Amino acid sequence: MSDRLRPQSESTLAASATELLSVLREKPPLTHCITNSVVTGFTANVLLALGAAPAMVDIVGESGLFAGVASGLLINLGTPTPEQRAASLEAVAGAATAGTPWVLDPVAIGALPVRTALAHELAASRPTAIRGNASEILALAGLSAGGRGVDATDSTDAAEDAALALATRHGSVVAVSGPVDLITDGVRVVRIANGHEMLTRVTGGGCALGAVMAAFLGSARESRTDPLTAVASASLIYTVVAEHAAARAAGPGSFAVALLDALAAVTSEQVAAAARVEERTL
Numbered sequence: 001m002s003d004r005l006r007p008q009s010e011s012t013l014a015a016s017a018t019e020l021l022s023v024l025r026e027k028p029p030l031t032h033c034i035t036n037s038v039v040t041g042f043t044a045n046v047l048l049a050l051g052a053a054p055a056m057v058d059i060v061g062e063s064g065l066f067a068g069v070a071s072g073l074l075i076n077l078g079t080p081t082p083e084q085r086a087a088s089l090e091a092v093a094g095a096a097t098a099g100t101p102w103v104l105d106p107v108a109i110g111a112l113p114v115r116t117a118l119a120h121e122l123a124a125s126r127p128t129a130i131r132g133n134a135s136e137i138l139a140l141a142g143l144s145a146g147g148r149g150v151d152a153t154d155s156t157d158a159a160e161d162a163a164l165a166l167a168t169r170h171g172s173v174v175a176v177s178g179p180v181d182l183i184t185d186g187v188r189v190v191r192i193a194n195g196h197e198m199l200t201r202v203t204g205g206g207c208a209l210g211a212v213m214a215a216f217l218g219s220a221r222e223s224r225t226d227p228l229t230a231v232a233s234a235s236l237i238y239t240v241v242a243e244h245a246a247a248r249a250a251g252p253g254s255f256a257v258a259l260l261d262a263l264a265a266v267t268s269e270q271v272a273a274a275a276r277v278e279e280r281t282l
Helices: 013-026 040-050 063-069 082-098 113-123 134-140 157-170 197-201 207-223 227-248 252-265 268-274
Strands: 030-034 053-055 072-076 102-105 129-133 173-177 181-184 188-192 276-281
Touching: 013 207, 013 227, 013 268, 013 276, 030 040, 030 063, 030 082, 030 207, 040 053, 040 207, 040 252, 063 082, 072 082, 072 207, 082 102, 082 113, 102 113, 102 207, 113 134, 129 134, 129 207, 129 227, 134 157, 134 173, 157 173, 157 181, 173 227, 181 227, 188 227, 197 227, 197 252, 207 227, 227 252, 227 268
Parallel strands: 030 053, 030 072, 072 102, 102 129, 129 173
Antiparallel strands: 173 181, 181 188, 188 276
16 A cells, blocks of 8 residues: 555545445446446446446447436446447437436557547537546547556556546546555546455456446435536445455455345444545645
């Protein structure tokens, strides 16, 4: 842990995160996910365990309508079939009309032309949040050719300038996932040093976080919480839970089950005790 990352008792994020989690559990946000076929079931189960209500609506003619009634929307570009690409654009238009907050997860962009072009088109529609690994964020900012498929080849710190640039350009909160997560709205920067490498050994470990962010943004709209706090809260809850799950797991298979159990059982005391956070204003 970096010496700069102080105990959460000196910060407000743990309290904000658990307050938002309480709002989410009291009134489950309908979380509309257009996500990749590899992670659909796991993502839905993560949302259910947390207390949200998942809906995987990726059909043209329905996605725009559904985005208008959903609490939050996730667009994940992991397997961008022609149907999903059209449904994503339709959903984003529906979200814009209704004021539904939405998250863009530009999976594996950079060298792959179809998803890269789509990511730039969607980013121009001003997502509420953009979540990716360092290589994906650098690629979306036009500063690299991306990583090795879904794996990052760049560090979180290397992507800080790109994250700040994207946040300013698109009016988005940008979350860079890695050993230390970095979240910024272009003015404030939050670093979260929680998490566990086991998340990288389960399909959907990162993709599900984008859905959790969409759920928290939906609850934030209900409670009038700002988007940066909502996105950072989602990251903090999810990464603290991952540590608790890893402590019980014998390997990736049991970790996936333990993660769902830990999401359902997470308490404010666990978050406050475990959180390692740095917050600063530029």
